[in-house]
Amino acid sequence: MMTITPGTGHTYPMVPLAWALQLAGHEVLVVSCGPGLEMGEAGVRTVDVSPGLSLGQMQGKLAANHPELGAKLASEALDANYLDIIGGAVAAALRLQPQMVEGMIRTAQEWRPDVIVHSPLLTPGLVAAAKLGIPAVQHEFGFVRPSGQIMRKVHADLFEQHGVDLPEVQATIDITPPSIAAPDPDSWMMGFVPYNGSGALPAPIFDFLTNAPAVPRIAITLGSGPAPEEAALIFRQVLEMAPKTDAEFVMVVPTVDLEPFGPLPDNVRSFGWAPYSTLMSHCSAVIHHGGPGSALGAIVNGVPQVIPDFKGLARPLIADTMVQRGIARVVPPQEIGPELVESLLADTALPAATNDVREEIKNMPSPYEIVDRLVALVGAGK
Structure with missing residues (x-):
């Protein structure tokens, strides 16, 4: 069983392991809601334990009921307490969603899996595994x-x-390349495999994205739910610099209405959605919000990255580790302009380091190898 936080950033990294498990002949059930149910579109059976609930709604309810925690989560900077801040905020958010929490635990008791693979910080998976006396395996989404x-x-x-403590048998799947952040020696390393949703890509969009442009192409993607003020700031910077820059800009903004920004410059294209790897196939660089999926997706496609230095949601940690490894630039949003793009395109160290980490990911254990470890873990726990 997989218990997944209802967010795309938590769901997509777990799809490859679900595929590998099913291809090896194992039965997989995903227990989630909202965007977590996108596992169903990837071909995995799902159960909706809280219809209509999304991660954004959970964050909104947390901010309304615990404004001090919501503020901390949004403004958290890189320090020794960041995991405690995130953990405390998640625990408070889960208390406000008893239907989801109890639904996950109840479904586990009814279905009786041999092992539970759970999202980071998703306590119901840990509690359910402890109640059933089975292993719990945390599937990380990168960096955090x-x-x-x-x-x-x-x-x-x-x-x-529920009268339990932590499960006796636990493990962690870590998809962060070791050269970016040293892993826990007991973690199971697994190479990141990009997945960015399903659905038909219209031929004109496919042709545009996969044809090499005459000038450098810069992608801009801000994830599935950017803060409105952050998105507005980045879009204004891009739209202001585009006419002054000999480059092509592709903005992928599935949840943002660009109409208030007026007509787009001739060298700017906008899509509501595009698969990340297809988007990256002919890009010279990407500007993104600092999410782990965007960061790892850019690495496996060999694309240098620029990350605005926004606070909150562990983004300072992700940005710092990327900079330390030499595979990203982190800048104030106001510095996103023609000079930055020119400097970025002339930089040779950034793509070289990115390709080194790309090769590292290729050489990490595959999801198929993790299947064998899960089977062994279940056997050891019986």
Whole structure:
């Protein structure tokens, strides 16, 4: 069973392992809601435990009921307490969603899996595994590495409500390349495999994205739910610099209405959605919001990255580790302009380092190898 936080950034990294499990003949059930149900579009059976609920709604309810926690989560900077801040905010958000939490635990008790693979910080998966006496495996989404111990501390009331402690057998799947951030020695390393949703791509869009442009192409993507003020700031910078820059800009903004920004310059194209790897196939660089999926997706496609230095949601951690490895530039949003693009395109160190990490990911264990470890873990726990 996979218990997944209802967000695309939590769901997509778990798709390759679900595929590998099914191809190896194992039965997989995904328990989630909202965007977590996109696993169904990827061919995995799903159960909706809280119809209509999304990660954005959870964040909104958290901000309304615990404004101080919502503010911390949005403004958190890189320091020693960032995981505690995130863990505490997630625990508070989960308390506000009892239908989802209890639905996950109840479904596990009814279905009785041999192992639960869960999103980071998703306490119901840990509690359900403890109640059933089965292993719990945390599937990380990159860069942010919380432990079960954090959630045991900040969400102690849920464990006490169900009369359990942490599962006796636990493991962690880590998809962050070791050269970017040293892993826990006990973690199971797995190479990142990009997945960005399903659906038909119209031929004109496919042709445009896969044909090499006459000038450098810069992609701009801000994830599935950018803060409106952040999105507006980046779009204004891009639209202002585009007429002054000998480059082509492709903006992928599935949740943002660009109409208020007026007519787009001739060298700017906009799409509501495009598969990331197709988008990256002929890009010289990408500007993105600092999410782990966007960062890892750019690496596996060998594309240098620019990340605005926004706070909150662990983005300072992601940005810092990328800069330390030499595979990204982090700049104030106001500095996104022609000079930055010119400097970026002339930089040879950034793409060289990116390609080194790309090769590292290729040499990491595959999801098929993780299937074998899961089978062994279940056998050891019996």
